[in-house]
Amino acid sequence: MIEVENVTVRFGGVTSLDDVSISFPGGTCGLIGPNGAGKTTFFNVLSGYVTPMSGSVMADGTQLIGMPAFKRARWGVRRTFQTEQAIESLTVFENVLTVHEHTTTAPRAEAKAAVDDVLEFVGLSHVRNDLVRTLPAKERRFIEMARAVVGEPKLVLLDEPAAGLPDEETEELSAIIRSIPDRNNATVVLVDHDMALVQACCSWSAVLDFGRLLASGETGDVLRDERVLMAYLGTDA
Numbered sequence: 001m002i003e004v005e006n007v008t009v010r011f012g013g014v015t016s017l018d019d020v021s022i023s024f025p026g027g028t029c030g031l032i033g034p035n036g037a038g039k040t041t042f043f044n045v046l047s048g049y050v051t052p053m054s055g056s057v058m059a060d061g062t063q064l065i066g067m068p069a070f071k072r073a074r075w076g077v078r079r080t081f082q083t084e085q086a087i088e089s090l091t092v093f094e095n096v097l098t099v100h101e102h103t104t105t106a107p108r109a110e111a112k113a114a115v116d117d118v119l120e121f122v123g124l125s126h127v128r129n130d131l132v133r134t135l136p137a138k139e140r141r142f143i144e145m146a147r148a149v150v151g152e153p154k155l156v157l158l159d160e161p162a163a164g165l166p167d168e169e170t171e172e173l174s175a176i177i178r179s180i181p182d183r184n185n186a187t188v189v190l191v192d193h194d195m196a197l198v199q200a201c202c203s204w205s206a207v208l209d210f211g212r213l214l215a216s217g218e219t220g221d222v223l224r225d226e227r228v229l230m231a232y233l234g235t236d237a
């Protein structure tokens with residue numbers, strides 16, 4: 001259970017998050033909203049890249065605000081970014097191992113097993129020893145997923161993981177995302193503009209608009225909500 005309470009973030013005159021409170025029930029949860037709504041800022045607050053002016057983030061009973069980003073990663077907060085983070089000159093295996101080494105103190109043999117296990121999970125075992133720079137877009141994207149779930153994550157934040165992927169590959173990604181909660185006993189928060197993907201993965205979703213929580217609840221209901229439709233159509237913006 002991830003309970004975010006009264007989080008406010010300001011950058012100069014811009015209020016990116018305005019007194020946002022969201023309780024994520026667990027499993028895979030959606031976080032949607034138009035561009036500039038504050039979704040990435042919200043992830044930055046959860047992962048420790050941005051310190052809010054005020055607010056609390058309780059994750060399974062642990063207060064994350066005030067904990068440095070590297071400690072949150074050790075605790076089990078993982079994320080993907082809208083830009084790829086994998087290092088081009090390393091192999092797929094090495095890229096995922098790097099994350100594992102930063103997030104645990106597990107012995108080498110255990111780390112190797114965990115990396116091989118996650119590569120199998122995301123379907124990248126066949127390119128395990130390939131350099132990232134030699135790989136096509138789909139494989140690169142799935143490396144980002146492997147980096148986000150290797151080891152023992154407790155909270156996995158996925159920032160537009162399907163952006164630009166063709167339908168077939170989005171389907172594959174969808175199956176992976178849906179199996180993370182069971183595999184890792186982790187809560188997943190999925191930010192994406194692909195509503196079919198959000199509906200397929202998330203039984204519960206929250207909507208941000210202009211830094212405020214607009215609606216939350218069962219995904220189908222949220223997507224039918226009048227205020228949510230207005231926000232997406234931009235009628236009133």
Ligand SMILES: Nc1ncnc2c1ncn2[C@@H]1O[C@H](COP(=O)(O)OP(=O)(O)O)[C@@H](O)[C@H]1O
Nearest residue numbers: 011014016033034035036037038039040041042
């Ligand atoms: N580091 C920053 N400095 C200044 N403004 C920022 C910063 N990060 C985000 N913002 C602003 O906060 C608002 C929300 O941005 P963001 O969280 O990236 O939205 P989303 O991910 O929903 O598209 C935007 O107006 C954006 O310009």
Ligand SMILES: [Mg+2]
Nearest residue numbers: 039040041082
């Ligand atoms: Mg964003």
